[in-house]
Amino acid sequence: MNFKGRVWIVGDNINTDLILPNKAFYLTHEEQALYVFSANRPGWAEQVRKGDILIGGSNFGMGSSRAAARSLKNLGLACLIAESLNGLFLRNCVNFAFPALECPGVHAAFAEGEVAAVDFEAASVRNESRGTSLTGKPLPTPLMALVQAGGVYQLLEKEGLIAAKT
Amino acid sequence: MGMTIAEKILAAKSGRDTVVPGDVVTVDVDTVILFDNNFMPNNWREILKVADPSKIVVTFDHRVPAPTQQAAAAQVTGRAFVKKFGIKRFHDVGHNQGISHQLVADYVYALPGSVLLCSDSHTCSAGVFNCLARGVGGPDIIYAAIKGQTWFRCGETVRYELIGNLPEAVTAKDAFLQIAGVHGAHATMNVEYGGPGVAGLSINARKTIAAMSAELSAEFATFEADAALMEWISARNPAPFVPVRPDADAKYHAVRTVDLSALEPLVALPDSVVNNSQPVAKAAGTRIDQAYIGSCANGTQDDIELAARVVKGRRVASGVRFIVTPASQTVYRDVVASGAVQTLIEAGAMIAPPTCGACGGGHMGVLGPDEVCLTSSTRNFKGRMGDPSSQVWMASPATVAASALTGVITDPREFLN
Ligand code: SF4
Numbered sequence: 331m332n333f334k335g336r337v338w339i340v341g342d343n344i345n346t347d348l349i350l351p352n353k354a355f356y357l358t359h360e361e362q363a364l365y366v367f368s369a370n371r372p373g374w375a376e377q378v379r380k381g382d383i384l385i386g387g388s389n390f391g392m393g394s395s396r397a398a399a400r401s402l403k404n405l406g407l408a409c410l411i412a413e414s415l416n417g418l419f420l421r422n423c424v425n426f427a428f429p430a431l432e433c434p435g436v437h438a439a440f441a442e443g444e445v446a447a448v449d450f451e452a453a454s455v456r457n458e459s460r461g462t463s464l465t466g467k468p469l470p471t472p473l474m475a476l477v478q479a480g481g482v483y484q485l486l487e488k489e490g491l492i493a494a495k496t
Numbered sequence: 497m498g499m500t501i502a503e504k505i506l507a508a509k510s511g512r513d514t515v516v517p518g519d520v521v522t523v524d525v526d527t528v529i530l531f532d533n534n535f536m537p538n539n540w541r542e543i544l545k546v547a548d549p550s551k552i553v554v555t556f557d558h559r560v561p562a563p564t565q566q567a568a569a570a571q572v573t574g575r576a577f578v579k580k581f582g583i584k585r586f587h588d589v590g591h592n593q594g595i596s597h598q599l600v601a602d603y604v605y606a607l608p609g610s611v612l613l614c615s616d617s618h619t620c621s622a623g624v625f626n627c628l629a630r631g632v633g634g635p636d637i638i639y640a641a642i643k644g645q646t647w648f649r650c651g652e653t654v655r656y657e658l659i660g661n662l663p664e665a666v667t668a669k670d671a672f673l674q675i676a677g678v679h680g681a682h683a684t685m686n687v688e689y690g691g692p693g694v695a696g697l698s699i700n701a702r703k704t705i706a707a708m709s710a711e712l713s714a715e716f717a718t719f720e721a722d723a724a725l726m727e728w729i730s731a732r733n734p735a736p737f738v739p740v741r742p743d744a745d746a747k748y749h750a751v752r753t754v755d756l757s758a759l760e761p762l763v764a765l766p767d768s769v770v771n772n773s774q775p776v777a778k779a780a781g782t783r784i785d786q787a788y789i790g791s792c793a794n795g796t797q798d799d800i801e802l803a804a805r806v807v808k809g810r811r812v813a814s815g816v817r818f819i820v821t822p823a824s825q826t827v828y829r830d831v832v833a834s835g836a837v838q839t840l841i842e843a844g845a846m847i848a849p850p851t852c853g854a855c856g857g858g859h860m861g862v863l864g865p866d867e868v869c870l871t872s873s874t875r876n877f878k879g880r881m882g883d884p885s886s887q888v889w890m891a892s893p894a895t896v897a898a899s900a901l902t903g904v905i906t907d908p909r910e911f912l913n
Contacts, residue, residue, distance in 0.1 A: 343681070343768065343770075345877045347875075347877040347878065347879055347880050348877070348878065348879075351879050351884075352856060352857040352858060352879070352880075352882075353857075355536070355566075355858075356536075356538070356564060356566040357538070358538060359538060362538075368884070369878050369879040369884035370878065370884075388681075388683075389681050389683045389713055392681070392683070392713050393617065393875070393877060394616070394617045394631075394856075394875075395615045395616055395617045395631045395632060395633050395634070396533075397539065397633065397634055399633075414683060414684070416683055416713050417649070417651075417683065417684055417713065417715050418617055418630075418631055418632065418633070418713075421632055421633050421636055422633040422635070425633050425634075425635035425636060425639075426633075426635065470520040470649065472520060472522075472647065473520070473647075481635065482635035482636070482638070482639050483541055483635060483638075486541075486638065486639065486642060487541075490544065491543070491544055491545055491642045491643075492541045492542060492543055492544060492638065492642070493541065493542035493544060495541070
């Protein structure tokens, strides 16, 4: 999986309540996506264009098990590159097939609005605007396979273990 | 090479001789808990087959009794799921209902050495039972219910060696805030609690520390087993079990000693639980609109009785809403029987039904613009309990109760010594 897009940058310890706030709980997935960072960066979600890339700091996605990764995906973000990913959040990224990578040094390597080129499998991240490159940590093979397969629900649906989405 | 408790259980459940940090393992899951949010119309995917209905527990806890049509619809879906697969351990609104993590303690759904999953991040609460319990995502839960398995990436372990006994009016919450304040996040790592100080902590107190460990971003939080734990288990669940002890030569990322006798009441400032603790004295005088006692971490009989001791014979300050939420119907019955509820409502507290309620900003105490809440629940993130402009401060139930009486953040030792 290869992505190229304009980057947005957020800091350390971004929590799930900021990504998917309680007040959006009952809304549709598409509506929920518009609430991403509404508490700390109001109006941001509307500015995101399909294919943009999010760069985070350390322990990105700390907090609850809510389907916050799904909102980032539905917002149109191509992928997430962070200094480090919260363990529970990573599970949700994998499960919802939202490509997310850990890449120490990435936060300092970009300024907002620059363009990143990402080779997800190789975990390589290039700053196209500056011509610099970094290598992150590739996902363990079974987790990579799950992302490539489209996530848990696609897998279970294919095996006839959950009902098709209505 | 020796293994920590987490490594030992991961090895046993994945059929390996050893597991070391960095390994990704597939393990058998002993218990899968589903709760109302899993069944929300925008979350649920209809399961056509389950691995073993006897390994599944279903409760409604985040939003009960249903405050909205969506919450009610989720419960309808949940009941149909329970019926379809003949799930016996079902905690519907009524006699046996409770917050999932409290039910695990009330009924001991997590035996030492077992693996338990629930898609609530505070599932590590069950780690008090010397097991591996982890909050996972909704899809993980559906997968585990169907396949009976899940995957874990093993991390390094930090061991906390507890020594000494807590002083009067200082609680397990304060001990946790001390650890979180000094040591911050433990992302990708496990925490293991042991040492002679554990014996002086009730099971409920240990459960507070285990549940709060979610705020450390720990993978697993696990207590060593002792006689008190085994007694608690045997009184509630007749199933056999074998406690898991760490090897003498287990390899830890760090071993840190916490002297409980040296602690004082602490408060976490708004927006982050880690690296954010202060002695109550430093925050004393901060005005509050709401005082909240409840949640999977601090809605136990111990917590509610402690609050009752603080407020006995006194009145909640005018302008303060004091909301107390027992974590399960069992706890509720116990605190009614002990007289704590009577004391609290005479003081002016409102008792909410067992639910996550205000903890997650769902209902039963949601905050409005610019309001300030002092909570004994689990999380103080921006907007967690309501409006993004509201503030959530966090402290022990004793500190919350004392502050409810004065209307400002207050050291509970004034009322308990
Ligand atoms: S009480 Fe709060 S932290 Fe505990 S399970 Fe409910 S929402 Fe989660």
